Amino acid sequence: MIPENLIRMKKVLIVVTAFIITGTIFSSCEKDVTVDIPQSDSKVVVEGYIETGQYPVVRLSYTLPFFGTISTLNFLQNGISGAVVTVSDGTSTDTLQEFLNYGIYFSTHLTGTAGRIYSLHVLVNGNSISAVTTIPQQVKLDSTWFKVDGSRDSLGFIWAHLTDPDSLGNNYRWFARRINHYQYGEDAGKIKDSIFITPRGSVFDDKFFNGKSFDFGYNRGSMPNSNKADDNNDEKIFFKRGDTVIVKFCSIDRAHFEFWRSEETQVNSNGNPFGSPAPVISNINGGLGIWGGYNPTYDTVIAR
Amino acid sequence: MRFFFPGVSFFLSLCFFSINLFAQDKPGQEIRKYTISGFVKEASSGESLLGTNVYVKEGLHGTSTNAYGFYSLTLPKGNYTLVVSFIGYIEQQFKINLDKDVRQNVSLDNKPVETREVTVTAEKEDKNVQGIEMGKNTLEVEKIKTLPSFLGEVDVLKSIQLLPGVQSAGEGNTGFYVRGGGPDQNLILLDEATVYNASHLFGFFSVFNADAVQNITLTKGGMPANYGGRLASVLDIQMKEGNNQKFNVDGGIGFIASRLTIQGPIKKDTSSFIVSARRTFVDLFMGKPFVKASSNINGNKYYFYDLNAKVNYRLSDKNRLFLSSYFGRDVFNYKSPKSSFYIKVPWGNATATARWNHLFNDQLFMNTSLIYTDYNFQFEGGQDVFSFKLFSGITDYGTKADLTWLPDVRNTVKFGVNYIYHIFVPSNASAKSGSVVFDLGKILREYAHDGALYINDDFDVSEKLKLNGGLRFTLFQQVGPFDRFIKDPVKKTIVDTISYTSGQSVKSYHHLEPRFSMRYSLNHLSSIKASYTQNYQYIHLASLSAISLPTDVWIPSSDKVEPQFGTQYALGYFRNFKNNLYETSVEVYYKEMKNQIEYEDGYMPENSVNDNVDNNFVFGKGWSYGAEFFVKKAKGKFNGWIGYTLAWTKRNFPDLNNGNTYFAKFDRRHDVSIVLVYELNKRWTFGATWVYATGNLNTFPERLYFLSNGNIVEDYGSQRNNYRLPSYHRLDISATLYGKKKKKYQSSWNFSVFNVYDRYNPYIIYFDNKFENNTITIQAKQISLFPMLPSVTYNFSF
Known part of the structure; x- marks a missing residue:
């Protein structure tokens, strides 16, 4: 959401300006340092989602010490196996099954329905962890389109028109995925995005435009540490003429919104000299992470 | 005006009480007393000289001139030798036969260059021992110009950071902390007008153009009753008055800015003006041909400027x-060369003061002022059909009357009244997409009356004992129009709104602030001083970070926020050596601050939009406590000082850090400043400063976890401020070359080297993660802002 981005730009701007004056005239110096933080105990992390018409999926893991080297193998092994995970929609309760031994749990009986409240309960090593989420009613986008940015010839953003429902308290999250294939380069022939990706500032609420009908636009997000060519050259953050883009526009509840908003703030504030620590607001009682419901709508945009 | 009545009667009774008290001074004696009074000015420019020592040799009764150069001594009938002296000026003596009231105006001449002594402070030789003030320092701008400068800009705020008990807010930063107080607890006055944000470019430069400033006084403890409204300190900056003898042009070109000052008489001896301007010129190099067209910084424009004027x-x-x-204004503009994205960010201060000095008689001096001050910040940006605007600020309309009554040589009584009408504009925003205007709420302003009455007496009880007692009565009232939003404690949504009409009281506070200090002389070279101060502060700075930023928001005490309340106890031992050649002091202090504010955990700036901040x-x-050690050599070719502060600063918030006490971010155990000046000959002067400070505290994550989207989430532990950055230290040197004196044209070159031994001081530490060969490595990286930086400044005067 661009207005949200602009509010954050305030912070970014400060850094940018400071470095314009100081950094470009005199190169600021950067070096690796060792930070000694006392070893801390690990906590249980829950990451679980339930979408309308889909089975819930929950991953359990332990936190890792902040500093150090983590191998991806280590990351997979870090899943918590053997926990008892249940999801209830108020009338029926399902115990989730574990997929292999990676700490990933899923249901085969229960699917998400709009307007319902889902409670998650996890029993791990004698600890009881719980969380609640709601799948809100669906809000559809009126229309979606591609628009070239400024005076560029083929790069632009995806725009949409939204009519926000009259009642205050709608929260949204935006995903997009390009399903066309690279025509050239080392990834030629591969699908551009293998999964839905969120741009920065992917969540917004209707605090400032409750009941209004308006246009908004999003830039293209990328995966962290992406080494794809178009995430590292001038095409970064842009969609391009010729792209076929699926927009996944989700309604989410307040706690789910708070989690992503604080998570994105934390990502943005790393390295900001004026920022204060940005803790991530979790809705998990007894642990960290998120238990979130999504009610998505899908639109296809062909960038012309 | 029902609001002020209790205060007035209280004030009047105080006055009567004190008059009765003073009338009993020396009962039964019939010796007639007369008064010697007058103004002291500098001969060549006609500028008032404040802090000039005026005393009579017989009995060594003395005083010093006030901020307007006025002095008054009331003595028994007799013959006296009046001595008027000021370091750097030729002392004058007058034989006075005191059988009636005498008016003696004095013009002091500068000492010739050959005997010029570079001194950083200008005070009576034993003033630090015999004066009652504790924790008070005066700096003369002409003297700090010989110290090393940062990028060629002489900065008065950076100079005061070299004093013990004053900490810099950070690398190259003009913000400061005094004895564990926050940046909002310093009252910064420019010709009596409050300057709410004293920095340019996020603190790297202060708004005070050294060419326009005459004098700086910092009071960090034992605040007398004529000052109030802040817990930690008062920084009183006086602008030059302008030369009333001849026209004078001063200017200079530094590394980033140039300056020009014109002053002269409007009518010789009776009126004068000064106009001073400064502007950065970095933006002139930001366009072609200095920067490549494809460079990312193209489209950026940043500059700041200051204008000072006085008649x-x-x-x-x-x-x-x-x-x-x-x-003064800072202006940052960005327009993307290709895209439709733009940002415009102007911010700055404006102040205006009108003052009238009136001498009722030889013993009663009055100054009345009308004061206006305004600070505002605006951020405007947009892309395509979107546009967004955010603004905040504060405006004050004030008036005050300060009277000084000198009934006899042993008492200096100050009393007065002060009133400010504040208009606060906390964060307000507007946004639209095409023709659709978003609902960011109506513009929220907050209004408040802020009044004070005070009386203060400086009383020489005996040769050994001097007392200073004062009482300040303060009133603060937040008034409508105002909307108080009542929020659901869990959902955080607004459930109700209480609306106050224009002028309706929202909340009012009134408090008494006693102040007390004493000096006891052990002998003529040493003394013990003690002070006790209570202060209330009715305005608060809501800041997300530890340093003062233009985005910080000032808000009043309200029905929700109680006034800040500070209590300070200080004790000091002062001793001079070798005929006042060396001045030393040790001061210890203990300070308590109540009703401090912080944003709640997880606060984001947009939360304040359409809500009460x-x-x-x-x-x-x-609370904070510590000890300050100070050794100064004020005179001679080789002079300077060493200051060392040992301090602790703690905070306790029930809703932060699980209610456990934690050390404040700027808690620094050790803080050292060494300032040395060496005058080789009349053309060369060398300066060096070395600073050392324990590193700031930061909150670093203790553990992490991965999300399925590949992001790493940092988890902060239970302990706030759990990591101390490496210590900060830096050596700066300077050399000043005065040009050969020609008829009218005088010039000087200042060569400075900042960070001589190229210390990589930590500015921030951030975390970088690298993904390689199926491993993720998290590495802490330290950014240091300024390596060794040489600079040259050329100054001229004609």
């Missing part, structure tokens, strides 16, 4: 009028 009229010997004003606060208390 003064001597209407008669008893009446003087001063008009002074300041206007203070709905997002949590409240707690702070």
